[in-house]
Amino acid sequence: MFKIDTKEPPARFFEDFQEGQEMPVVTKGPMQAGHQVRWAGACDNYASEFHHDAAAAREQGLPGLLLSGPFMACYMLTEVTHWLGSRARTVSFWDRNSGPTMPGDLARIQATVKRLWVEGGKGFVEVDCRIVNQQEKVTTPGGVIAELPLKEAVR
Numbered sequence: 816m817f818k819i820d821t822k823e824p825p826a827r828f829f830e831d832f833q834e835g836q837e838m839p840v841v842t843k844g845p846m847q848a849g850h851q852v853r854w855a856g857a858c859d860n861y862a863s864e865f866h867h868d869a870a871a872a873r874e875q876g877l878p879g880l881l882l883s884g885p886f887m888a889c890y891m892l893t894e895v896t897h898w899l900g901s902r903a904r905t906v907s908f909w910d911r912n913s914g915p916t917m918p919g920d921l922a923r924i925q926a927t928v929k930r931l932w933v934e935g936g937k938g939f940v941e942v943d944c945r946i947v948n949q950q951e952k953v954t955t956p957g958g959v960i961a962e963l964p965l966k967e968a969v970r
Contacts, residue, residue, distance in 0.1 A: 827900030829931070829938025829963040838898040838926035838942075843890055846920050851882045884912030887922060887946055887955050894924045895944050895959050903961040906939070910957035914948070921949040929958075938963045 848869070869880040888910040896903060916922060926944040933939070939962055946955035 824897040824899075824901045826902050827963065828902065828966045829933070829940065830966050831900075832928050832931060832940055832963070834928050834931055836928045838895065838924075838944075841894045841924040842921055843924065844919075844921040846882055846916055846918055846922060848880055848918050851880070851886060855883070855886075878915075879917055882916040882918075882920075884910070884955065887912070887916055888957065890922060891924050891944055891946055891955060891957055892959065895926050895942055896961070898926065899940065899942070899959075899961050899963065902964050903940075904963075906960045906962055908957065908959050910955055912955060914952055914954035916946070916948065916954055922954075923947045923949075926959075933965070936965070938965050 872878075872880050888908075891910065892905075892908055896905060924944070924946055926942050928940060929943045930941040931939070939960060942959045942961070944957045944959060945953045948954050
């Protein structure tokens with residue numbers, strides 16, 4: 816029987832973070848074509864054949880099958896929001912696909928708290944995040960702004 820181990824993110828507060836704090840690096844991979852195909856199936860995203868057919872990718876002048884930018888962004892956002900904790904509410908997220916991720920590549924998800932502020936009685940955390948491959952090249956830079964509860968507001 817196949818078992819999926821799930822783990823609830825910790826319940827964190829605004830005060831649990833400080834500017835410059837780094838998330839523990841999360842490494843995904845080596846990435847495989849199957850990762851891309853399962854993701855495409857889950858969100859009905861088969862339009863670009865070069866994401867699931869290596870021959871079609873080479874016909875378009877690409878070196879081979881490329882994993883989808885939105886797929887990689889999903890990995891990044893999931894890990895960052897898990898790090899921020901179960902009480903975090905994502906206010907905004909952005910990413911840019913600046914380099915390819917191909918089967919065999921590693922995806923190291925990194926994040927650093929850029930800024931913290933309180934506004935209207937709510938705590939906000941701005942996080943710079945990125946995916947770095949095994950050659951130390953940033954393939955997916957991004958950022959998250961999340962709202963976190965203040966410890967005093969919960970009491």
